[in-house]
Amino acid sequence: ADRILGITCADLIGKTIEEAFPPLAGTEIPRRYIEAAAHGTPWFFEQVDYDDGTVAGAFEVHSFQTRPGSMAVSFMDITDRKQNELALAQYRDRLEALVDERTAELRDTQQKLLAAERLAVLGQFAGNVSHEIRNPLGVISTSAYYLKRRLQDQDEKIHKHIAQISRQVDNCTRIIKSMLDLTRMETPRKKAVPLSECLDAALCSAGAPPRHIKAALDLPAEPVILHADPEQMRIAFKNLIKNAFQAMESDASGTLTITARAAVDDSGAPCAQITVSDTGHGVPEQMRDKVFQPLFTSRATGIGFGLSITQMIIERHDGAITLENSAGPGASFLIRLPLAREGDSHDE
Ligand SMILES: Nc1ncnc2c1ncn2[C@@H]1O[C@H](COP(=O)(O)OP(=O)(O)OP(=O)(O)O)[C@@H](O)[C@H]1O
Ligand SMILES: [Mg+2]
Incomplete structure (x- = not known):
């Protein structure tokens, strides 16, 4: 004692x-x-x-x-026994944490794989279908045009129906176009490309914004040069911009803001951090984890390809896109993309 x-x-x-x-x-x-x-x-x-x-x-x-x-x-x-028991408990806790972490990673990868697979199958299917449908649509469109000219002096009802045919053909063409965006998605041909060029091209192809919508670009004075496939970047940003315009469509006024700055990613590598934000209706809480799923849409005329294509493109560029928890109104997407390094080619 x-x-x-x-x-x-x-x-x-x-x-x-x-x-x-x-x-x-x-x-x-x-x-x-x-x-x-x-x-x-x-x-x-x-x-x-x-x-x-x-x-x-x-x-x-x-x-x-x-x-x-x-x-x-x-x-x-019993100090030795207790020390061993404690070490074992700590080891077990560490193991459990590790298993939880790995399980979460696995689930995440599995979900991404499933989404990618779904997208690939859809893309292949869509490519074939688009091809088959394009020709008949062309014929319908030409016939509608012919009828419109020949029936000029007919009553208003006929013109209304012909206009309806043309509108719906345009609608189908639009759907096919986004399906084709999917099938055309080849391995990115990366080169050094200024972000501003990608954004200009995207803004052009998103169509002129409705008059009540302002677009504000806030880019650093020093050009941000991405290591990216310019055509794929155009599509990726176009989809985000179009979504933003659509979300502000019925508002009295609205602003699309695109900002960019140089940052570092999780592994410490230099990257571009880009935000695409709007002041529209925003994404309801219960939809937040669905918006990137192919075929998920809340819009009557939507297909639900836009964000999944954008996400696929960005991930193929080793980047990442997330829907931010924006404090203000509207939606805000945060995108990280690798910057070009010295020696990256400027040509195709
Ligand atoms: N900026 C935004 N503001 C509010 N909701 C958005 C925004 N962007 C996307 N969403 C929501 O995410 C859904 C999916 O978007 P996505 O672009 O994939 O498909 P879509 O716009 O509905 O159809 P598509 O792009 O194929 O024409 C939208 O239907 C909408 O509910
Ligand atoms: Mg869209």
Whole structure:
């Protein structure tokens, strides 16, 4: 006991427990010892000192009655056992955390694979169908045009129907165009290309914004040069811009803002950080995790390809796109894309 407790037993004779061991005053220990001595109620406990999460010392303490009014206490040093138990528990926690992390990664990869596969199958199917439908659509369109000219003096109803045919043909052509965007998605042919060029081309192909919508570009003075396939970048940004215009369509006024700055990605590599934000109706909470899924749309005339194509393009460029939790109104997409490095070609 002297060695384990670091005391001299002889000094304790005639003292109460609290006098001998002041830190025990106020704990249940003196009462338990007295119960063991007076009533013969044996008591067992483990005392473990934790020092910064590691076991500094541990005892297994047994107290039992030797004769009425007397008791004995045995102390067993179990520091090693406790240290091993603690190390094991910490190891188990680490393992569990690792398994959770890996499971989440696996689920994420699996979801991405599924989405990519779905997109690839859709793309292939869409490519074939588009091809088959384009010719008949062309014929319908020409016939509608012919009828319109020949029936010029007919009543208004006929003109209304002919206009309807032309509108719906345009609609189908638009759907086919986005399907073809999917099938044309080849391996990116990357080169050094200024972001401003990609954005100009995207803004052009998104069509003129409705008059009540302003577009604001906030690019750094120093040109941001991407390592990217310009044609694919045009499509990726066009889809985002079109979505923004559509989300602000029925508002009295609206602003599309595109900002860019040089940043570093998670691995510390330099990248361009681009945001495409609008002041439209925004994305409702319950839709947030669906917007990148192919064929997900909330618009009556939408197909639901836009964002999945954009995401596919950006990921094929080793970039990333996320829908931000914007504090203000509207939606905001954050895109990270690798910057061109010295030596990247400027030509195809
Ligand atoms: N800027 C935005 N503001 C609000 N909602 C958006 C915005 N961008 C996308 N969304 C939501 O995400 C959905 C999917 O977008 P996505 O571009 O993939 O398809 P779509 O615009 O509906 O159809 P498509 O682009 O094929 O014509 C939209 O229907 C809309 O609900
Ligand atoms: Mg869209």
